[in-house]
Amino acid sequence: MNALERMHIVITGHVDHGKSTLVGxxxxxxxxxxxxxxxxxxxSCAKNARPFEYSMLLDALEDExxxxxxxxxxxxxxxxxxxxxxxxxxxxxxxxxxxxxxxxSRAEAAVLVIxxxxxxxxxxxxxxxxxxxxxxxxxxxxxxxxxxxxxAQDVFENIKNEYLDFLATxxxxxxxxxxxxxxxxxxxxxxxxxxxxxxxxxxxxxxDLLSNKNDSDNHTFLLPLQDVYRFSNEGDERRxxxxxxxxxxxxxxxxxxxxxxxxxxxxxxxxxxxxPQKQTIAxxxxxxxxxREDIYVKPGEVMVRKAQWEKGSFxxxxxxxxxxxxxxxxxxxxxNKQYLLKLGSAKVKAELVCVExxxxxxxxxxxxxxxxxxxxxxxxxxxxxRLLAPLVCARFADNQTLGRFVLVDEYDAAAGGIVLDILQxxxxxxxxxxxxxxxxxxxxFETELFALLRKYFPHQFGG
Numbered sequence: 001m002n003a004l005e006r007m008h009i010v011i012t013g014h015v016d017h018g019k020s021t022l023v024g025x026x027x028x029x030x031x032x033x034x035x036x037x038x039x040x041x042x043x044s045c046a047k048n049a050r051p052f053e054y055s056m057l058l059d060a061l062e063d064e065x066x067x068x069x070x071x072x073x074x075x076x077x078x079x080x081x082x083x084x085x086x087x088x089x090x091x092x093x094x095x096x097x098x099x100x101x102x103x104x105s106r107a108e109a110a111v112l113v114i115x116x117x118x119x120x121x122x123x124x125x126x127x128x129x130x131x132x133x134x135x136x137x138x139x140x141x142x143x144x145x146x147x148x149x150x151x152a153q154d155v156f157e158n159i160k161n162e163y164l165d166f167l168a169t170x171x172x173x174x175x176x177x178x179x180x181x182x183x184x185x186x187x188x189x190x191x192x193x194x195x196x197x198x199x200x201x202x203x204x205x206x207x208d209l210l211s212n213k214n215d216s217d218n219h220t221f222l223l224p225l226q227d228v229y230r231f232s233n234e235g236d237e238r239r240x241x242x243x244x245x246x247x248x249x250x251x252x253x254x255x256x257x258x259x260x261x262x263x264x265x266x267x268x269x270x271x272x273x274x275x276p277q278k279q280t281i282a283x284x285x286x287x288x289x290x291x292r293e294d295i296y297v298k299p300g301e302v303m304v305r306k307a308q309w310e311k312g313s314f315x316x317x318x319x320x321x322x323x324x325x326x327x328x329x330x331x332x333x334x335x336n337k338q339y340l341l342k343l344g345s346a347k348v349k350a351e352l353v354c355v356e357x358x359x360x361x362x363x364x365x366x367x368x369x370x371x372x373x374x375x376x377x378x379x380x381x382x383x384x385x386r387l388l389a390p391l392v393c394a395r396f397a398d399n400q401t402l403g404r405f406v407l408v409d410e411y412d413a414a415a416g417g418i419v420l421d422i423l424q425x426x427x428x429x430x431x432x433x434x435x436x437x438x439x440x441x442x443x444x445f446e447t448e449l450f451a452l453l454r455k456y457f458p459h460q461f462g463g
Contacts, residue, residue: 325417
């Protein structure tokens with residue numbers, strides 16, 4: 001029997017709008033709970049004279065039980081007939097946006113919950129904005145607690161239209177908007193007879209219709225180098241090049257390149273522990289590789305198949321990038337300060353060049369675009385970053401793993417974001433052309449400069 005595919009979904013929305021109740025109901029209605037779990041929680045509630053809530057299946061941390069809010073991003077597994085889901089229950093409270101961001105960063109799709117009683121809240125807008133900034137294009141909106149209004153269609157339509165108008169300002173078009181009652185189970189796993197006016201299918205049915213767009217669909221072999229291990233016991237002089245395959249596959253005997261150094265080698269073997277020797281490695285596998293040639297490369301470089309690279313690749317060596325990010329640092333993101341950018345297994349220093357736009361979601365405004373010199377805590381924006389060392393990356397649209405990054409301010413993980421464009425290549429080409437045309441380069445330096453440009457920007461300079 002073939003294993004079911006896996007898909008990551010983030011559940012998000014304003015605090016108390018019913019996210020944890022929805023996930024708990026999904027677990028119960030798809031029979032995905034551990035045996036006896038539902039009964040034990042019900043028994044505990046009866047013993048302590050507390051009303052049973054499906055959210056109690058998730059909110060297990062002591063602080064969460066005391067405060068009644070989800071603090072961390074819990075990961076929950078359940079299966080439909082089509083696939084296995086990893087549901088990420090993300091916090092809705094504004095103080096826990098960092099946790100929500102970390103939860104959403106691995107999701108292929110999102111379910112955004114809105115309480116019919118409260119309507120479109122500030123965090124409903126903020127979380128829609130965050131999903132947009134993180135590049136999550138598959139969004140399902142659910143209007144919860146419609147049982148409080150007798151499942152009235154006009155209540156649903158009014159909230160739906162208001163939120164769709166807001167999402168339009170972000171250029172986000174949700175896959176669907178579903179009326180539900182998470183507590184009662186209406187339109188969660190099966191379509192409810194309580195809302196005969198709705199014909200769009202249950203939440204579970206719509207989840208199964210989503211496409212699982214992950215990097216395994218890309219045939220380009222990419223392995224960010226995590227580390228290089230050297231063994232010296234008993235005359236063993238091997239170097240083991242270790243990392244995790246983020247897309248594509250490779251075989252023993254393949255010629256590979258490391259980027260940005262452009263050093264090449266041939267795969268000799270894949271190192272395994274207490275397992276049969278394998279000839280192929282593929283997406284999601286953490287591997288160790290022995291090469292026929294003994295080369296020195298640093299962690300953070302990206303291993304690619306040479307034949308694929310020579311045909312052209314979406315990978316580029318960047319020194320300046322345009323990005324979407326959400327700033328969560330204690331201090332503002334500002335110019336004239338160095339930050340540490342982590343992408344894949346690479347770490348490079350980065351500086352803010354400019355802020356192109358700031359997106360703000362509030363109770364009285366949907367979205368504001370304006371010039372700014374910095375980003376403040378909990379703001380999202382489009383900015384340009386200068387990298388102080390060459391970094392191999394991709395646009396998020398081309399590869400999620402090498403197009404998504406974290407920005408560190410001192411020791412604080414202050415931002416997460418995605419790469420929209422790689423800017424520096426055209427600028428470097430134009431500057432270099434001007435210098436050559438004006439005979440502004442020192443004698444003998446032109447050859448040296450172009451050698452470096454061909455090394456780090458082979459597709460732009462014919463390397």
